[in-house]
Amino acid sequence: MAEQRVITAEGLQQLIAILAGEGRRVIAPTVRDDVIIYDDIESIDDLPLGVTDVQGPGSYRLVDAPEAEYFGFVVGPHAWKKFLHAPQIELWRAQREGGGVNIHAADIYAERAAFIGVRACELAAIAIQDRVLTGGQHVDAHYKMRRDHALLIAVNCSKAGGSCFCASMETGPAATGGFDLALTELKTAQDHLFLVDVGSSAGQALMDQISSRAATAQEHNAAQAQVEHTTESMGRSMPAGVNTPQLMADNLLHPRWQEVATRCLSCANCTMVCPTCFCTTVDDVSDLAGERYARERRWDSCFTMDFSYLHGGGVRNSVASRYRQWMTHKLSTWVEQFGSSGCVGCGRCITWCPVGIDITEEVRAIAGVEAV
Amino acid sequence: MALMSAHRLSTTSGCGVPADVPRLGYVRGRRSDAPGVWTLDIEMADDAPCDFAPGQFNMLTAFGVGEAAISISGAPGGERLIHTIRDVGPVSHALANLAPGDPIGVRGPFGVGWPMATPGSDVLIIAGGLGLAPLRPSIYDILARRDAFGAVTLLYGSRRPEDIVFHAEVEAWRREKKINIELTVDHAGVDWRGHVGVVTGLLPRVQLDPSRAIALLCGPEVMMRFVGAALTEQGLDATKIFVSMERNMKCAIGHCGHCQLGPTFICRDGPVFTYERMRPLMSVKEL
Amino acid sequence: METLEQMLGAHPFFAGLDPSFIGLASGCAHDVSFAAGEFICHEGDAADRFYLVREGHVALQISAPGRGVATFLTVGPGEVFGINWLAPPYRWSYDARTVEKTHAVALDATCLRVKCENEPALGYALTKRVLPVLIERLHACRTQLLDLYGVPS
Structure with missing residues (x-):
C-alpha cells in the first residue's frame, strides 16, 4: 500500500x-x-x-x-x-400525439x-x-x-x-x-x-x-x-463455523419461520434501511385527460403483499414466507445470484426493526447453536 | 452541474433499444380466442418486430394503465407481433381491450425460451389452459421443419370445450396429421365428443421413448408439477422435461427482484427451465 | 379369433397378472360392443358389470336438473370403468354412455365376486389393481375441483 x-x-x-x-x-x-x-x-x-x-x-x-x-x-x-x-426515478414519459404516442426515455x-x-x-x-x-x-x-x-x-x-x-x-x-x-x-x-x-x-x-x-x-x-x-468490540456476530448459505437452503421448512412470523410486523423497515436491498416496482401515471403518461420506478420491499402478486393473489401470503424470502435471499440465494452474500453485517435491519428481530439470532436459532 | 449522457449505456434488449423504455407499436388486429382471451396483432411503429425465440415474452404497456409480461404466441420471423392475453387484472384488461389503431408499448423480447430439440427427437408438448400460447411459436417452428423430428404430440387440457384457445387452428393441425393431438377438458356437456379428465390422464396414450423424447410443459404450476412427476415416473429424465414458469415480472431484466423463485429470476434465467431445476423449488409452498 | 383370455391378458388392467387368475376371470367375461351414443348403464342401477375398454370412448356423466348433463370423465382404450363392482352397495353412481362405437370386455360382477371370495389371492390381486385406478381418479377429481385453468377469484 x-x-x-x-x-x-x-x-x-x-x-x-x-x-x-x-x-x-x-x-x-x-x-x-x-x-x-x-x-x-x-x-x-x-x-x-x-x-x-x-x-x-x-x-x-x-x-x-x-x-x-x-x-x-x-x-x-x-x-x-x-x-x-x-x-424514486422517472424511467420515461410519453405524450399522445395524433393517433400515436411519443415516448421519451428519461435523461x-x-x-x-x-x-x-x-x-x-x-x-x-x-x-x-x-x-x-x-x-x-x-x-x-x-x-x-x-x-x-x-x-x-x-x-x-x-x-x-x-x-x-x-x-x-x-x-x-x-x-x-x-x-x-x-x-x-x-x-x-x-x-x-x-x-x-x-x-x-x-x-x-x-x-x-x-x-x-x-x-x-x-x-x-x-x-x-x-x-x-x-x-x-463488535456488538454481534454471525455464528462462526456455520455455512449460512447452505443452512438456509436446507431449512426452508424450519419451524423458526413460523416463530419469527409471530414477531415480524412485515413493515419492510429492514429492506428500506438495508444497504444492499435493491428491489423496485413501477407505477404508471397519467394526466386526467389521458394524454400524458409516465412510468416511475421506486424502491419496493419483498415484505409487501403486492410484491409477489400473480393474477388473483400473492405467491407469498404468509408473513413467514415473506420473512423467509428476505432472509434466505440475503444470506443464501444471493450467493448463487451474485457471487457473494447479500449481507454486509451493518446491523441496520436489527436496529431499525420495530420489534428488534436480530438476523444473527435467527441464523443461530436455525443452526441450533447457542447465542453468544 | 448535472451530467447527461447523450447515448444510453449497454442497457439494451436484444433489439438495441433501452431495456427499460417501451417501443411504440400499434394494434392492427384483435380477435377473441376463448371467453376472456384476446389475441392482438401488433405492428411496430418504427421497424419490424425484434427477433425472438419461441417461449420468450414481451412486456406490453397499456399507456396510462401499466405494463404486463405477455408471452409471444405468434410465429418467429413474422411481420407482426402476436400476443394472446387473458383479461384478468387491470393491466391485462386494458391490453385485451385495445382496439385496432390503438398505440401499445412493447419492451423485449426477454428471457430464455424453449430448447431447440435435437434433430430426430420425439417432442411431447403438454399445455394447460392459456399455456398453449407460449408453446404455439414452438409448434409453428416444429411444423416448419417437421421432418427433423420423430413423433410430435400435443396433449392439451382446458377448463371447458369453449375455453380451448386457438381451437380451430388446433383442429386444423389435427387434420394435417403432422402431429398427434389429444385434447381434454375438466368439465363438459353432452356435445363434447373429446376427452374429459385431467391432462395427466392422457399420458398413457403416448408411446413415450425416454431415450429420444423431450417434453415441453406450460400451464398452471400445479399441472406442471403433476405432469413432471408422471413423466419422470415413466422414465423421462428430468433434464429433458422443460417447464415455463410464471411469477410477477416488473423489469424483465433481473433488477427489480419481484419474480424470484429461490435463487432464480424467472424473467432472466427463465421463464423456461428444466424440470430438474424447478422441481425442488416448486415443491416448497410460498417460496 | 381372439379368445376372452387373450383379450384380458392384453388389457393393461390385467397386464402381468398370474395367467391362472386371468383364466379364472375370463370365466366371467363377455365380449361386448356398443354403438355410438348408447347408454351402457344408468346411475342407481345394480353395478353388475365391470368394463375393460378395448376400443372407443365412454363418457361418465351425471345429470343435474337445470344444469344439464355433465361429463366428468371419459374412459378410453386400456382403461376401465365400473369399479363399483367391488364395493357394496354395488350400484352405478353415474351414467356411462359411449361417445363412439366401443368394444369392451365386460366381467360379470357377481361371478367375479364369488371367484374372489373363493380365491382370496385373486381378490387381493384385483383389489391391488383397482386401488391405483381409484387413487388416480380421486387425485384427478381434486385437480379438477381446483379449476386450475379458470380465473382465480
Missing part, C-alpha cells in the same frame, strides 16, 4: 472545500431529528462532532461521546444507496458527488449493488451514471455499534479497497488527526491539493490498534 499521509481537521475542511469547489455535492453524516443521516454538508461543522450512537435491537439513540470525534459513531438509518440507487444524469464517511461495510454494500445493477447482461444506466460520478471517501470505524457484525461477515471494520480516500480518525489528548490512505488517482489528485505529512510509525500502529479494538 502507498504511504499513509496525515492531515488535520483543517485539512479535512480543505478537502470539503476543494470538493465543493469542483462543483460536487458533498454528502456526509450529519445530525437531523435526533439521528445521524447522510445529507449535504457545507463544512466540517456540519459533521456530528462529539456525538455517538447507542444501538441495539429495535433501539437507536444519540448521546454525547466521551471523545470529540467527527466520526465517532457507526451507521444510521440512511445508506448511500439513497444517492446511487434512487428511491440519464448524475450530479457529481463526494460521499464522506463511507464505512467499510458500506463499501462492501456498494460493491454488491454494483454487481447486481451493473454486473450482468443489463446495466442500470441511472445507477451507473450516479456511481461513476461519486467519489468515495471512507472512514475506518473507531468503534463498533451494538448491532454491528461486519467482522464476522469479513466486510470490515477497516476499509480495504473500493475507495478514493480512506480516513482513520485519531483523537488523543494532544492531537486530532486523520490518517489518509489513497485508493485512486482521483484520491491522489485531491491529496495533492491538501497540506499533509507522512504518517509516523506510531500513528500507523495507533490506527491499526484502533481498528483491532473495533473488531474485538
Whole structure:
C-alpha cells in the first residue's frame, strides 16, 4: 500500500472545500431529528462532532461521546444507496400525439458527488449493488451514471455499534479497497488527526491539493490498534463455523419461520434501511385527460403483499414466507445470484426493526447453536 | 452541474433499444380466442418486430394503465407481433381491450425460451389452459421443419370445450396429421365428443421413448408439477422435461427482484427451465 | 379369433397378472360392443358389470336438473370403468354412455365376486389393481375441483 499521509481537521475542511469547489455535492453524516443521516454538508461543522450512537435491537439513540470525534459513531438509518440507487426515478414519459404516442426515455444524469464517511461495510454494500445493477447482461444506466460520478471517501470505524457484525461477515471494520480516500480518525489528548490512505488517482489528485505529512510509525500502529479494538468490540456476530448459505437452503421448512412470523410486523423497515436491498416496482401515471403518461420506478420491499402478486393473489401470503424470502435471499440465494452474500453485517435491519428481530439470532436459532 | 449522457449505456434488449423504455407499436388486429382471451396483432411503429425465440415474452404497456409480461404466441420471423392475453387484472384488461389503431408499448423480447430439440427427437408438448400460447411459436417452428423430428404430440387440457384457445387452428393441425393431438377438458356437456379428465390422464396414450423424447410443459404450476412427476415416473429424465414458469415480472431484466423463485429470476434465467431445476423449488409452498 | 383370455391378458388392467387368475376371470367375461351414443348403464342401477375398454370412448356423466348433463370423465382404450363392482352397495353412481362405437370386455360382477371370495389371492390381486385406478381418479377429481385453468377469484 502507498504511504499513509496525515492531515488535520483543517485539512479535512480543505478537502470539503476543494470538493465543493469542483462543483460536487458533498454528502456526509450529519445530525437531523435526533439521528445521524447522510445529507449535504457545507463544512466540517456540519459533521456530528462529539456525538455517538447507542444501538441495539429495535433501539437507536444519540448521546454525547466521551471523545470529540467527527466520526465517532457507526451507521444510521440512511445508506448511500439513497444517492446511487434512487428511491424514486422517472424511467420515461410519453405524450399522445395524433393517433400515436411519443415516448421519451428519461435523461440519464448524475450530479457529481463526494460521499464522506463511507464505512467499510458500506463499501462492501456498494460493491454488491454494483454487481447486481451493473454486473450482468443489463446495466442500470441511472445507477451507473450516479456511481461513476461519486467519489468515495471512507472512514475506518473507531468503534463498533451494538448491532454491528461486519467482522464476522469479513466486510470490515477497516476499509480495504473500493475507495478514493480512506480516513482513520485519531483523537488523543494532544492531537486530532486523520490518517489518509489513497485508493485512486482521483484520491491522489485531491491529496495533492491538501497540506499533509507522512504518517509516523506510531500513528500507523495507533490506527491499526484502533481498528483491532473495533473488531474485538463488535456488538454481534454471525455464528462462526456455520455455512449460512447452505443452512438456509436446507431449512426452508424450519419451524423458526413460523416463530419469527409471530414477531415480524412485515413493515419492510429492514429492506428500506438495508444497504444492499435493491428491489423496485413501477407505477404508471397519467394526466386526467389521458394524454400524458409516465412510468416511475421506486424502491419496493419483498415484505409487501403486492410484491409477489400473480393474477388473483400473492405467491407469498404468509408473513413467514415473506420473512423467509428476505432472509434466505440475503444470506443464501444471493450467493448463487451474485457471487457473494447479500449481507454486509451493518446491523441496520436489527436496529431499525420495530420489534428488534436480530438476523444473527435467527441464523443461530436455525443452526441450533447457542447465542453468544 | 448535472451530467447527461447523450447515448444510453449497454442497457439494451436484444433489439438495441433501452431495456427499460417501451417501443411504440400499434394494434392492427384483435380477435377473441376463448371467453376472456384476446389475441392482438401488433405492428411496430418504427421497424419490424425484434427477433425472438419461441417461449420468450414481451412486456406490453397499456399507456396510462401499466405494463404486463405477455408471452409471444405468434410465429418467429413474422411481420407482426402476436400476443394472446387473458383479461384478468387491470393491466391485462386494458391490453385485451385495445382496439385496432390503438398505440401499445412493447419492451423485449426477454428471457430464455424453449430448447431447440435435437434433430430426430420425439417432442411431447403438454399445455394447460392459456399455456398453449407460449408453446404455439414452438409448434409453428416444429411444423416448419417437421421432418427433423420423430413423433410430435400435443396433449392439451382446458377448463371447458369453449375455453380451448386457438381451437380451430388446433383442429386444423389435427387434420394435417403432422402431429398427434389429444385434447381434454375438466368439465363438459353432452356435445363434447373429446376427452374429459385431467391432462395427466392422457399420458398413457403416448408411446413415450425416454431415450429420444423431450417434453415441453406450460400451464398452471400445479399441472406442471403433476405432469413432471408422471413423466419422470415413466422414465423421462428430468433434464429433458422443460417447464415455463410464471411469477410477477416488473423489469424483465433481473433488477427489480419481484419474480424470484429461490435463487432464480424467472424473467432472466427463465421463464423456461428444466424440470430438474424447478422441481425442488416448486415443491416448497410460498417460496 | 381372439379368445376372452387373450383379450384380458392384453388389457393393461390385467397386464402381468398370474395367467391362472386371468383364466379364472375370463370365466366371467363377455365380449361386448356398443354403438355410438348408447347408454351402457344408468346411475342407481345394480353395478353388475365391470368394463375393460378395448376400443372407443365412454363418457361418465351425471345429470343435474337445470344444469344439464355433465361429463366428468371419459374412459378410453386400456382403461376401465365400473369399479363399483367391488364395493357394496354395488350400484352405478353415474351414467356411462359411449361417445363412439366401443368394444369392451365386460366381467360379470357377481361371478367375479364369488371367484374372489373363493380365491382370496385373486381378490387381493384385483383389489391391488383397482386401488391405483381409484387413487388416480380421486387425485384427478381434486385437480379438477381446483379449476386450475379458470380465473382465480
